Amino acid sequence: MNIVITGASRGLGAALAERFAAPGCDIGLIGRDAAALAAVAARCVAQGATTRVGLVDVRDGAAMAGLLGEWDAAKPIDLAIANAGVTGGRQADGTMDGIAGARRLVETNLLGAMHLAEPLIPLMQGRRRGAIGLISSLAALRGMPDHPAYCASKAGVLAYGEGLRAALRGDGITVSVVLPGYFDTALDAHWTGAKPLALPLAVMADRVAAALRAGRGRCFIPWRLGLLLRLLALLPSPLGDRLIGLQRLTYRP
Ligand SMILES: NC(=O)c1ccc[n+]([C@@H]2O[C@H](COP(=O)([O-])OP(=O)(O)OC[C@H]3O[C@@H](n4cnc5c(N)ncnc54)[C@H](OP(=O)(O)O)[C@@H]3O)[C@@H](O)[C@H]2O)c1
Numbered sequence: 001m002n003i004v005i006t007g008a009s010r011g012l013g014a015a016l017a018e019r020f021a022a023p024g025c026d027i028g029l030i031g032r033d034a035a036a037l038a039a040v041a042a043r044c045v046a047q048g049a050t051t052r053v054g055l056v057d058v059r060d061g062a063a064m065a066g067l068l069g070e071w072d073a074a075k076p077i078d079l080a081i082a083n084a085g086v087t088g089g090r091q092a093d094g095t096m097d098g099i100a101g102a103r104r105l106v107e108t109n110l111l112g113a114m115h116l117a118e119p120l121i122p123l124m125q126g127r128r129r130g131a132i133g134l135i136s137s138l139a140a141l142r143g144m145p146d147h148p149a150y151c152a153s154k155a156g157v158l159a160y161g162e163g164l165r166a167a168l169r170g171d172g173i174t175v176s177v178v179l180p181g182y183f184d185t186a187l188d189a190h191w192t193g194a195k196p197l198a199l200p201l202a203v204m205a206d207r208v209a210a211a212l213r214a215g216r217g218r219c220f221i222p223w224r225l226g227l228l229l230r231l232l233a234l235l236p237s238p239l240g241d242r243l244i245g246l247q248r249l250t251y252r253p
């Protein structure tokens with residue numbers, strides 16, 4: 001099995017790489033931190049996998065397309081996981097993302113996912129085989145007051161993935177959209193405040209890997225928080241706004 005993972009240098013991406021690493025598996029690790037990617041690659045190799053490292057910023061569509069074309073020609077990609085992500089939001093002094101911060105979030109989280117999926121879709125269609133996994137967030141389900149631009153970027157990933165899944169149904173391509181809640185990583189450490197139903201990274205990685213292996217179309221982890229947020233999204237906006245406003249977080253850059 002040949003896999004590509006963006007944001008593989010740490011956190012969920014690195015943990016997923018280690019969960020898939022096994023003899024007969026080739027893993028393409030994409031990120032910007034060469035030393036961290038080399039360490040993840042070494043752990044995957046120790047488990048019997050072969051690896052490739054791509055030092056690419058997912059915001060650079062041309063570089064992503066070039067790398068993926070090269071990798072796919074050498075070893076056709078079976079599973080592509082769009083995981084790279086950044087966060088942002090309201091800081092302690094009340095500062096919000098502004099347009100520059102919002103652009104960084106949308107370009108990395110949403111366009112970055114598209115930069116992985118789009119070059120591979122025609123190649124997978126040609127083979128009538130392949131799987132795409134998109135890491136969204138439960139924050140996609142209901143805009144939250146302390147990180148509206150992050151929520152928008154992840155809602156974009158959810159909508160894009162749902163659309164792709166329906167579009168590619170007859171082409172032999174599986175599209176999975178995974179919506180995780182809180183789990184402990186460098187990204188999560190940017191936030192202080194209550195994090196209901198937070199999971200350890202290892203538990204989250206096990207569940208995400210299982211969802212991707214099973215080719216689940218849409219997966220909320222943990223499902224109870226997903227259900228709560230979906231119900232919140234159905235409420236009339238004044239009531240929904242009041243309830244979502246009970247959960248406040250502060251972002252530290
Ligand atoms: N942690 C949570 O509570 C949580 C909750 C819901 C959803 N998620 C989502 O889960 C995914 C993984 O997050 P995480 O918590 O594991 O975060 P993390 O530990 O901060 O890892 C993020 C990864 O993304 C990479 N990355 C960021 N910007 C990039 C860019 N422009 N180009 C290439 N790679 C880039 C980072 O690599 P380099 O910086 O080395 O390039 C790193 O490998 C993200 O999409 C995140 O939004 C996280």
